[in-house]
Structure formats: C-alpha cells, structure tokens
Amino acid sequence: MLRFLVKKLLLALTTLIAVSVVTFGLFFAVPNNPAELMCGDSKNVCSPERIAMIERRMGLDKPIVTQYGDFMRGIFVGRTIGSGPTARECPAPCLGFSFRNDEPVTEIVARTLPVTLSIVFGAAVVWLVLGVSIGMASALRRGTALDKLAVGTSLVGASMPILLFGPLLLIVLVYETGLLTYPRYTPITEDPVAWASAMILPWFALGFLNSATYARLSRAQMLETLSEDFIRTARAKGLPKLAVYGRHALRAAITPIITIAGLDLGAYLGGTVITETVFGFTGLGKTALNAALNLDMPIVMATVLLAAVFVVTANVLVDVLYAVVDPRVRLG
Amino acid sequence: MAAPKASADTPADGPYLRVRDLRVRFRTEDGVVRAVDGVSFAVERGRTLGIVGESGSGKSVTSLAVLGLHDPRRTEVSGEIWVGGRNIVGLPEAEIRRLRGRDIAMIFQDPLSALHPYYPVGRQIAEAYRIHHPEANRHAAHRRAVEMLDRVGIPQPARRAEQYPHEFSGGMRQRAMIAMALVNDPALLIADEPTTALDVTVQAQILDLLADLQQEFHSAIILITHDLGVVSQVADDVLVMYAGRAVEHGSVEQVLRQPQHPYTWGLLSSVPSLHGDPNADLLPIPGNPPSLINIPPGCAFHPRCRYADHTGTRSYREVPELRPVAGTNHLVACHLPEEERRRRYAEEIARVGVAR
Structure with missing residues (x-):
C-alpha cells in the first residue's frame, strides 16, 4: 500500500512538472510579447526603452529556464519579482502577478476557485444522488413504464449540452416565471443562504445533465450485477429483497460508479467554463479562458496547473478508493 | 393467505420432497421456452437423487423451481412441489423465502462466482445463519x-x-459454499454440478464430504450433474432428463447397470472407461440437444436416436410415456419394445465406454 502510494505520488509529481513545462513552453512559443501588451494599446506610445523597463520589472528579460525556475520556486518559497526599485515581494504560494492589472494571481485564484468548488461539489451531489437512484430504480423495475421513462429521459439529458439547457432554465425559471432571481455569487462564509440560493440553478443544470450519464451507467451496472451468481446465492440463502439489492447487488454495482465519479469530479474542478459563463459566475474556468485570450501568462499557468493537480489527485484517490471497496484489488 | 396443509396423499412420513408434473415455461421474445415439461420425482431424507442430462435438459431449472427462485414475471411454474408436506407452487414469495436456506439449501457449480467477492467468507456464512x-x-x-x-x-x-x-483455493471455496448451505441444517440440499469446476482429486474429497454430511444431518440431496461417474458414486436414485422431460428414472443399479433408454445408453457409451479396451471406439450421441422453444414432435430424442425408425413413425408423432419396466419401479419413456431394448443394450452398448 505504502509502496503503491509513493509510486503513484511520484508519477503524479512527474505529470505535474510535465504539464507546467509544456504550458510554460507553449506560452513562449506565442509570438506576442507580453511587455508590449502591458505597455499600451498603441505601439506608438511604447518606446523600446519602456518595453525593456517593463520586461525588467516582470522578470521577462531573464532566460526562459531561469524564469521557469523562478516561477516554480515562487510557488513553494515565494520570490521577489523584478529587480531594483520596482522589485516586488511575492510570498509563497506565489503565482506571479497578472500581466493585465498587476493583481496577485494567488488572490485571483482565491477569489474564483471557491465559485467553481461550490458549483461542482453541489452539482456532484445532485448528479450522484439523482443519477444513481434513477439508475437503480429502473434496473430493479426493468421493462416497466418507469424504466422506459428513465431511459428515455436520460438519453435526452445525456445528449443535451449545458449551453442549451442552462439558458432554457434561465428563460423559464428567471425571465418568464420569476420563480428564481438571476444568480449572484455570495461566498458561503458571508451568507450561506444567499450562497445556496445562487447555486440552485447551476447545481440543477449541471447536476441534472450529468445525472443522465450516471443513471445509464448505474442501470447497466445494476443489471449486470443482478445476473451474477452471487446474487442467486444471496436469494438462495433466503435473504429478503432489500438485503439482496442493498447489501449484495448495490455494493458490487457501485464500484465502477465511484471510479467514474472521482475522475469526473477531478476534471470538473479544473473549471466548468460553460456553466460559469451561462450563469454569470467568475469561476476558475472563466478566469482561465479570459487569461488565455488575453495572453495573461501567470493566470494561465496557475489555472492549468491547478486543473492538473485536481485531475492527478482524483486519479490517485480513485485508485486507493478502489482498493478499499474491492478486496480483490491489491495495490503494489 | 393460509398455507396449504399436507393432504392425505402426501403423508408427513413420506418423501421430504415430492415433485409432481412440474412444468416451467419462460416467455421470451423468441417464443415460449418449455424448460421443464412434466417432471415428477421424490427424494426421502437420507437419500440422494442424481439428476443427469446435457446442458439445457432442464436439470438446473428444475432445482431453481424447487427453491422458488424463478422470476415470476417471466416464468410460469405449474404442477406440485411438496416440501415437507407443503405444496410451495403458488406460495407467496415471503413464505418461500423462509424455506430457502433454512429447509432447502443450494450449492452452485462455480463457488468463485457464487460467493460475494466483497465480503469475507465467514461473514457470508454468518449472514445465512442470522x-x-x-x-x-x-x-x-x-x-x-x-x-x-x-x-x-x-x-x-x-x-x-x-x-x-x-x-x-477452488476446493476450499466449495467447502465454504457447503458450510454456508448447511449452516441451518436444511432437510434438503440441492447441489448443482458441485464438482464440475474442481480438479478431479478435489472432486472426490467434496463428494466424500457431502456423503459424510448427509449421514450426519440426515438430509435429502439432489445432485445435478452431467457426470455419470459422480452419480454412480453417491446417488441412490437417478433421473435422466432430456429436453425438459424425464426419459428414465430408477435406482442407480437399474439406470446405470440395466439402462433402457437410448439416450442413457448414449451418455454411458460416450464416456471412456479406464478398464476397457483402449482401442474400442466410443459411441457419441450425434447432434445437439434441441432448442427448448422448438422441441421436436413425438419423442424429443428421435432426431438423435439410432433406433427411431425401429418403431415405424411412432417416434415422430407420439410422445412416449414414462412407463415401468415389467415388474419393477424402473421407469423408461421409449417406444422400443422392452424385449428389443434389453437385446440392443446387451449386444451393442454394454461393451462400450463406462457402460461396461
């Protein structure tokens, strides 16, 4: 187990380093000079001296390898950006300053990450509870009207993009009927009720659409498990239905669902740009998108790295969880 | 709903299990599967009945019916299954459930897939007990x-x-499965191919164990198998099934030593014997078991029977009845005259394979 963990963590670290190098490299492959971008809209205003000054201030005058090293060191121990009178302290975890407005990237992340976390974790609860219970119910009622309705609905859900579903919800629930107000993000620490009421729409939109996939998956898993020999054994023992389904079938059917849920969660935490955009939230995804459009290197680096951390962590967690759930899996 | 009480014709001191004219049908998209079509047998406590036949002959379906494990939405079960003086056909699920595992227990073919992979063995046995x-x-x-x-x-x-x-290991798993089946001292144990997935050396140990436990618990055992060696070793009575019907039924001595049905002959003469002439050819049964959706008319075995023509067209038209061999309780369903059956067996079959 320990060996497995060390191995996995080393692999995860390698992946993250590779991601950071590639992102860093890609940015410098782009022909635009960020110093020119910062300097102003019109090239006329920017004398070469001024650009050089900005480059010095940003540390862009150093070799790429040094810049990369500085960046990585900043994350763990903090660093000083630039030199001379314009030098700025950036305490760990330092992700640099936005090229656009000089705001520390760490603060931007601290402001936008909770938005994404709120959306994703809430929606995950919705899609897991809704999806798994619909899937299980329709597996147990296979062939009935309920099953057919569930399968049909989930086909619609699985094929509908949130780009369409989100605005539809807004039109119906906000603009036409006024049942809900247009969401405005409030941190949970300030006002939990306001936070939750702002989250209802994205939770439902993302949760409902994803629950379709989970309903189909859990239905298929449950049907497969119900045809297993050990289920017949459980019934032959004289177990009541509830125990056969709950203790024996569900336990076996849920394992692959845990895996998929873990990986999905990891992927979504990196940003749900469409959901955020549709409902007007500035989460990690939207921030990353804007930064990429603006060539705002430090923010791109930070968001990409963070997304990679989520995905890699989710992978390790899923592996460990799998071994916890299924005694046949030996980690090593 | 009052449970049916033992009636006059099934006295409490009679066989523990008595199955009468059992019919099991599945409705599928392709048509009705007649998996079991009018089978009757009985097993007393302390005795072992071997049910023999190829895959798809209805052996396992019969045993699952005795446990009431068929899905009522897709299955039609008719006939009578008297367990300890009580007909369980048509009993509500909750009633049958109480019999399962307590009065009737079952051992399955592959213990690895029949045990839950996520729970410790002891816990699964304890669950059956609790x-x-x-x-x-x-x-x-x-x-x-x-x-x-x-x-x-x-x-x-x-x-x-x-x-x-x-x-x-495989053998230990099957022992654990047996432990689970016997944890409630069932009066009837159904073993569905209990040794098929095991090594030959382990097979003998498991059969010995079953025999020992039967002595100790005085239970009735139904042993489902396609292995005639296993049957001869542990069974008292044998029921040979083909296409959902009983074709031969009698004591081990009768069915294995004086078999009267060409299908039983086929089963016996297609298994090599260690003692016979190693160069002698076996006589396999040609063809495959029929689809249970389209059972051949007349004698279901006629397309594979070498003697089907010996009775004119009767085999093609008329389902042979299960009738006793003169003066015995050995039952055979065959149109061939008894005299010819005896002669054919002695002349053509008795020297081949394990039939020797």
Whole structure:
C-alpha cells in the first residue's frame, strides 16, 4: 500500500512538472510579447526603452529556464519579482502577478476557485444522488413504464449540452416565471443562504445533465450485477429483497460508479467554463479562458496547473478508493 | 393467505420432497421456452437423487423451481412441489423465502462466482445463519460460521473466516459454499454440478464430504450433474432428463447397470472407461440437444436416436410415456419394445465406454 502510494505520488509529481513545462513552453512559443501588451494599446506610445523597463520589472528579460525556475520556486518559497526599485515581494504560494492589472494571481485564484468548488461539489451531489437512484430504480423495475421513462429521459439529458439547457432554465425559471432571481455569487462564509440560493440553478443544470450519464451507467451496472451468481446465492440463502439489492447487488454495482465519479469530479474542478459563463459566475474556468485570450501568462499557468493537480489527485484517490471497496484489488 | 396443509396423499412420513408434473415455461421474445415439461420425482431424507442430462435438459431449472427462485414475471411454474408436506407452487414469495436456506439449501457449480467477492467468507456464512435465526447476535453467528468451516474440513477456520473468497483455493471455496448451505441444517440440499469446476482429486474429497454430511444431518440431496461417474458414486436414485422431460428414472443399479433408454445408453457409451479396451471406439450421441422453444414432435430424442425408425413413425408423432419396466419401479419413456431394448443394450452398448 505504502509502496503503491509513493509510486503513484511520484508519477503524479512527474505529470505535474510535465504539464507546467509544456504550458510554460507553449506560452513562449506565442509570438506576442507580453511587455508590449502591458505597455499600451498603441505601439506608438511604447518606446523600446519602456518595453525593456517593463520586461525588467516582470522578470521577462531573464532566460526562459531561469524564469521557469523562478516561477516554480515562487510557488513553494515565494520570490521577489523584478529587480531594483520596482522589485516586488511575492510570498509563497506565489503565482506571479497578472500581466493585465498587476493583481496577485494567488488572490485571483482565491477569489474564483471557491465559485467553481461550490458549483461542482453541489452539482456532484445532485448528479450522484439523482443519477444513481434513477439508475437503480429502473434496473430493479426493468421493462416497466418507469424504466422506459428513465431511459428515455436520460438519453435526452445525456445528449443535451449545458449551453442549451442552462439558458432554457434561465428563460423559464428567471425571465418568464420569476420563480428564481438571476444568480449572484455570495461566498458561503458571508451568507450561506444567499450562497445556496445562487447555486440552485447551476447545481440543477449541471447536476441534472450529468445525472443522465450516471443513471445509464448505474442501470447497466445494476443489471449486470443482478445476473451474477452471487446474487442467486444471496436469494438462495433466503435473504429478503432489500438485503439482496442493498447489501449484495448495490455494493458490487457501485464500484465502477465511484471510479467514474472521482475522475469526473477531478476534471470538473479544473473549471466548468460553460456553466460559469451561462450563469454569470467568475469561476476558475472563466478566469482561465479570459487569461488565455488575453495572453495573461501567470493566470494561465496557475489555472492549468491547478486543473492538473485536481485531475492527478482524483486519479490517485480513485485508485486507493478502489482498493478499499474491492478486496480483490491489491495495490503494489 | 393460509398455507396449504399436507393432504392425505402426501403423508408427513413420506418423501421430504415430492415433485409432481412440474412444468416451467419462460416467455421470451423468441417464443415460449418449455424448460421443464412434466417432471415428477421424490427424494426421502437420507437419500440422494442424481439428476443427469446435457446442458439445457432442464436439470438446473428444475432445482431453481424447487427453491422458488424463478422470476415470476417471466416464468410460469405449474404442477406440485411438496416440501415437507407443503405444496410451495403458488406460495407467496415471503413464505418461500423462509424455506430457502433454512429447509432447502443450494450449492452452485462455480463457488468463485457464487460467493460475494466483497465480503469475507465467514461473514457470508454468518449472514445465512442470522436470517433464519434472528435471535442470534453477530457474535454467535460468527462462531457458528467458524464452527461450520471447521466441520467441512477447512483448516484454521477462525482465520479463514476473515478471508475473502479469492483467497481460497477452488476446493476450499466449495467447502465454504457447503458450510454456508448447511449452516441451518436444511432437510434438503440441492447441489448443482458441485464438482464440475474442481480438479478431479478435489472432486472426490467434496463428494466424500457431502456423503459424510448427509449421514450426519440426515438430509435429502439432489445432485445435478452431467457426470455419470459422480452419480454412480453417491446417488441412490437417478433421473435422466432430456429436453425438459424425464426419459428414465430408477435406482442407480437399474439406470446405470440395466439402462433402457437410448439416450442413457448414449451418455454411458460416450464416456471412456479406464478398464476397457483402449482401442474400442466410443459411441457419441450425434447432434445437439434441441432448442427448448422448438422441441421436436413425438419423442424429443428421435432426431438423435439410432433406433427411431425401429418403431415405424411412432417416434415422430407420439410422445412416449414414462412407463415401468415389467415388474419393477424402473421407469423408461421409449417406444422400443422392452424385449428389443434389453437385446440392443446387451449386444451393442454394454461393451462400450463406462457402460461396461
């Protein structure tokens, strides 16, 4: 187990380093000079001296390898950006300053990450509870009207993009009927009720659409498990239905669902740009998108790295969880 | 709903299990599958009935019907299944459930897939005990599980109880399965191909164990198998099934030593014997078992029977009745005259394969 963990963590670290190098490299492959971008809209205003000054201030005058090293060191121990009178302290975890407005990237992340976390974790609860219970119910009622309705609905859900579903919800629930107000993000620490009421729409939109996939998956898993020999054994023992389904079938059917849920969660935490955009939230995804459009290197680096951390962590967690759930899996 | 009481014609001291004219049909998209079509047999406590036949002959379906394990939405079960003086056909699920595992227990072919992969073996046995002994606490049930593992010859039972099925060898797993089936002292044990998935050396141990336990618990056993060697070793009576019907039924001595049905002959003469002439050809049964959706008319075995023409067109038109061989309780369903059956067996079959 320990060996497995060390191995996995080393692999995860390698992946993250590779991601950071590639992102860093890609940015410098782009022909635009960020110093020119910062300097102003019109090239006329920017004398070469001024650009050089900005480059010095940003540390862009150093070799790429040094810049990369500085960046990585900043994350763990903090660093000083630039030199001379314009030098700025950036305490760990330092992700640099936005090229656009000089705001520390760490603060931007601290402001936008909770938005994404709120959306994703809430929606995950919705899609897991809704999806798994619909899937299980329709597996147990296979062939009935309920099953057919569930399968049909989930086909619609699985094929509908949130780009369409989100605005539809807004039109119906906000603009036409006024049942809900247009969401405005409030941190949970300030006002939990306001936070939750702002989250209802994205939770439902993302949760409902994803629950379709989970309903189909859990239905298929449950049907497969119900045809297993050990289920017949459980019934032959004289177990009541509830125990056969709950203790024996569900336990076996849920394992692959845990895996998929873990990986999905990891992927979504990196940003749900469409959901955020549709409902007007500035989460990690939207921030990353804007930064990429603006060539705002430090923010791109930070968001990409963070997304990679989520995905890699989710992978390790899923592996460990799998071994916890299924005694046949030996980690090593 | 009042449970049907034992009627006059099934006295309480009669056979523990009596099946009469059992019919099991499945409705599928392709048509109605007649998996069991009018089968009758009985097993007394302390006796073993071997049910023999190829895959798809209705052996397992019969046993699942006795346990009431068929899905009522897709299955039609008719006939009578008297268990301990009570007809369980048509009983509500809750009633049958109480019999399952307590009065009737079952052992399956592949113990690896029949045990739950996620729970320790001891816990699965204890679970079987606790359902029917609600007064037993977790501790007592666990003790009982360890006791049973010990009884079926598993070394270090306390340690083994904590292990998972995949940590057991094939033979040990089947022992654990037997321990689970016997944890409630069932009066009837159904073993569906209990040794098929095991090594030959382990097979003998498991059969011995079953015989020992039968003596100890005085239970009735139904042994489902396609292996005539297994039947000759442990069964008292034999029922040969083909296409959902009984074709021959009698004591082991009768069915294996004086078989009267060409299908039984085929089963016997297609298995090589260790004692015979190694160069003698076996006589396999040509063709495959029929689809149970389209059972051949007349004698279901006629397309594969070498003697079908010997009775004119009767075999093609008329389903042979199960009739006793003169003066015995040995039942055979064949149109061939008894005299010819005896002669053919002696002349053509008795020298081939294990029939010797």
